[in-house]
Amino acid sequence: MKGNELRQAYLQFFENKGHLKLDSFSLIPDNDPSLLLIGAGMAPLKPFFTGKLVPPRTRITTSQKCMRTGDLENVGRTARHHTFFEMLGNFSFGDYFKKEAIHWAWEFLTEVIKLDKSKLYVTVYPDDEEAYNTWLNDCGVPADHISRLEDNFWEIGEGPCGPDSEIFFDLGPERGCGCDDCAPGCDCDRYLEIWNLVFTQFNKTATGEYEPLAKKNIDTGAGLERLASVLQNCESNFETDLIFPIIEATAKKAGVTYHTDANTDVSLKVIADHARAVTALISDGVLPSNEGRGYVLRRILRRAVRHGRLLGIEGPFLTPLVDVVVDILGPGIQSIAEKQDFVKRVVANEEERFNQTLAQGLDLLSSLIDSLVDEKATVLPGTEVFKLYDTYGFPWELTEEIASERGLAIDHEGFDAAMQEQRTRAREARASEDAKVATPDITYLANETLTEDESATESEVLMIGKGSDRIETAADGDEVTIIVRSTPFHAEGGGQLGDTGFITGPMGKMEIHNTKRLPEGTVYHIGTVVEGSLNQGNKVQVNVDVARRNSMARNHTATHLLHAALKTVLGAHVNQAGSLVTPGYLRFDFTHFSPVTQEELNQIEYLVNEEILKATDVAIAEMSMDEAKEKGAMALFGDKYGDVVRVVEVPGFSVELCGGSHVGNTAFIGTFRLISEAGIGSGVRRIEAITGAAAVEAARHDRETISEMAATLKTKPNQVQERLHQVLEEAKSVERELADIRKDLAATGVADVVSAKVMVNDVPTVLAMVKASDMDNLRDYADKGIEQLGSGVVLLASVNEDKINFVCKVSKDVVKRGAHAGNIVKAAAQAAGGNGGGRPDMAQAGGKDPEKLNDALRAAGEALKAMLG
Known part of the structure; x- marks a missing residue:
């Protein structure tokens, strides 16, 4: 059975058992800052397992994309380690429990994909008699194929937990360790775990008590690649057709x-x-x-x-x-x-x-190896090996190979310590994020009818949450989340910030800072009680900051127009890669693999404003996903959609799926103005733009700036550009004259320096300090010095702002004798607390300690003497 056939067989099997088949969730977790990436089949379903959200059905099955990078170094070195893999899963939320989960796992393995029963082994938790007896009596698994292991208990601190039962496939004694007591749970490769059934039946309290759950859950997982390796008789997952x-x-x-x-x-x-x-x-x-x-x-x-x-x-x-x-x-x-x-x-x-x-x-x-060899070192420091690994992507094996060719070993212990330090920082960062997760339990609202209505002005408080706890009353100063029966507030999404405003009750008032949406769709409001108190059950007034929302609506509709204009001007390959819609501006990230030219930007801006001037009514409708696709609606990259979607259309120009707020007519945008375009990553560009009052204010500011520039340049506003070019040309001319003067001065001043030359092994050598305004000026001195010297070495230094600049020039005939400007200047710089290098004939460097200038010049002379023998 091929891998794709196996996935389909699994999902179809559990669909026939009454499960809702869901497509794999994105690898990007939805509304869960505790996870960087989805790493387990049950991870996207966590709110349903904890009971905080109501699942779309009590039975679900998925083949979930997963990503794990915690043991990246083992990938390719073992038969089963992967970064990306698929986890087949069937889940029950207060529906069926152990017997059904065990029966169906056995049925699928032995009757659907027809694995040899004699090669299947199971493990159970020692106290789990129900699971043991189900395997033994119902499924007919021989007692010597069932092991009781203390490890068969799943828990992660406080919260839902319970025993689990694992299914293993015997790959044969030739894959084992050869020990007489080899069995499932052994560290060798003989017994391959292919399925895990977790029976979530307890809630672990803060005091360590295990309280029975009112609604027991099932969480199972079977690795697609592992099952495929068994079915296809492969030595490892890597040999499968997947x-x-x-x-x-x-x-x-x-x-x-x-x-x-x-x-x-x-x-x-x-x-x-x-x-x-x-x-x-x-x-x-x-x-x-x-x-x-x-x-x-x-x-x-x-x-x-x-x-x-x-x-x-x-x-x-x-x-x-x-x-x-x-x-x-x-x-x-x-x-x-x-x-x-x-x-x-x-x-x-x-x-x-x-x-x-x-x-x-x-x-x-x-360069690093050269320095170590010069210093007679024998080991490449672990911190440097890690820097190469972490910053430049060098595997330590490659570094070790290159270093060994030059007679150096690498410091494995230092490398491992640096690697462990990085992992510790990463764990601490994740733990910090974990502490931010707090979703109130809203399952008691399952039978309530919650609505979203822009025109609503009155509502009722159904839930108040503080952290992960539900509270009855929020007092002055409390930061809380609140859910109301009917809300006019738009939730954050599609790049648009959530609405703000006020919720006012009979005894108090709450300022809403943001509005968000839970994964299953419920809108909740985040804010602070600023007067009195609010109680659950209060009848309240709900007031959105309409001016702020209208500004965001202008920017959001303009974002859709911008997206369409980008596709028209740059090509169909352009896709949204992120966006932000605020009251003040809009930001749009898109896929494109070269900078956008000014001419293209002008075209884009023109197309958007052309649509605004057409004063086209914006059509907003709800329809099925299939109908939306027929209309050509663009789905925003990374967003998630249900069966019924909201389509925002500017007829003849743009059609997108979107849940945000929009203007009723493009004319309400007023005007559109690009303010920046830049690359932000590999193949991703970012445009920022403004509309409405912000665009008008920007135009006024530009007009005033041009008027001020005209006054400074003593010209008219419409002639600023021409006058500015004229002034810049005059400035360039003056700069050229100054450069010529500096060179003449350098030629004059360097004569004294050259006259003070010394002989180093019969090579005329100048080692001196001069007064130079900058590095360019110092190079001019050095050029003139070697020109006047004809054959020899010139090392000049100048002190500027408590630093020393060095420039060294070596004539070609002296280079042939072994002199190297890069190494000469390096010796000087190191003596003054700096570093540098360069070509054999010309090099420059910097020093940090002006008081060691004489030491630096002396070190340069000694380095030259050593080179000349």
Whole structure:
């Protein structure tokens, strides 16, 4: 059975058992700052397990994309470690429990995919008699195939927890450790865990008590790649049809053969795994950057490139592998298939950037090794190895290989310590984020009818939350969340900030700072009680800051017009990669792989304003996703949509799915003005713009600025540009004259310096201090000095702002005798607390301690003497 067939068989099996099949959630967690990326099948469903949100159905099944990078170094070195993988899962929220979960797992494994029953083993928690008896009596698993293990209990601190039961497949004694007591749970590879059933039946309290849950849950997980490896009789997950075609394509590119060399195999596996991860991350909207998810993506992609280098591949090679990944995963994961071209462009751009970075790293490593060899060192410090690894993407293996060629070992302990320090910082950062998560329990509102109505002015308080607790009363000064029966407030989303305003009750008033939406759709308001108190059940007045909302509506509709104009001017490849809609301005990030020219920006701005001047009514309607696609509606990258979507259309120009606030007619935008355009990452550009009153104010400010400039330049406002060019040309002319004067002065002043030359091993040498205004001036002195000297060495120094600048020039005939300007100037700079270097014939450097100027000149002379022998 192929991997895609296995995924489909699993989902269809549980659909037939009454489960709602959901598409894989994005790898980007929704409204959960405790997670950087989704790392488990149940992670997107956490609010349903904790009981804080009502699930769309009490039975759900998914094949969830997952990403784990905690043990990145093991990828490719073991049979099962991956960064990206899929977790098959069936979940029950207060519906069925142990018996059904066990029966269905056994039925799927033995009757649907027909695994050999004699090779299946299970483990249970020692006290879980119900699970043990179900396996033994109902499923007929022999007693000697059932183990009781203390580890079979799932908990993560306080909260829902319970025993679990794992299913193992016996891969045969040839894969084992050879011990007589080898059994499931052994560290060897013989018994492969293929399924885990978690029976969430307790709530662990702060005091350590295990209280029975009123509604028990089921959380199961089966690794798609692991199951495929068993069905396809593969030695590891990497040989399955879900991964092996990528290995084959890479091996062909590198001109190597799989299974002939252990190190080669590791690199092939790393590249195959990372190609899948990179494709999945980018298709879900993650883009390369130096922080957060973008850093994870960049690190994985660069690690793949490094292993390509280890295989001998020169230049870009990852982009064609994206096609292979899409061929494999696209049939089962729609988002990957839809974003194929975009993923390839991001990968190509990032790989090219990294190849340049890699070259810089090689130069840095070479310079570092040169210094250590000069110092007679034998070990490359671990901190430097880690810097190369972390900043330039060098694996320590590559650093070790290059260092060993020059007779240096690397400090493994220092490297490991630096790596551990980074991991500790990362854990602390995640723990800090964990503390911010606080979602009130709203399951008691399941039967309430909550509405969103822009015209609502009165409502009722249904819930007040403080942190993760529900409270009855919020007093003056309390920062709380609040849910009302009918709200006119727009929730944050689609890049638009949430509405602000006031909620006023009979005894108090609350200022709303932001409005957000829970994953299942409930709108909640965040704010501070500024007068008196509010109680649950209060009848309240709800007042949105309408002026602020109208400003955001102008900017939001303008964002849609901008998106359409970008596609028209730059091409259909342009897609939204992030946005922000505020009352003061709009920001739009989009995919494009070169700077936008001024001419293109002018066209974009013109198209948007042209649509504004047409005074077109904006049409907003709710419809099915299929109907929206028929209309050509654009879905914003990374946003999530239900079966019924809201479509915002500017007829004949723009159609997008959007839940934000918009103007009723494009004329209400007033005017649109671009204020900046820049690159913000690999293949991503950012435009900022203003509308309405902000655009009018900007125009007024520009007019006043031009008037002031005209007055300063003594001309008319409409002649400022012409006059400014004239002034700049005059300034350039004066600058050229000054430069000529400086050179003449240098020629005059350097004669005295050259006359004070000394002989170093019969080479005329000038080692002197001069007064120079800057480094350019100092170079002029050195040029004139070597010109007057004819043959020899000139090292000049000047002191500026408590620093020393050095310039060294060496004539070609003296270079042939072994003199090296870069090393001469380096010796001088180091003697004065600095560093530097350069070419054999010309170099410059800087020193930090002017008091050591004489020491620096003396060190330069000694260095030259050593070179000349």
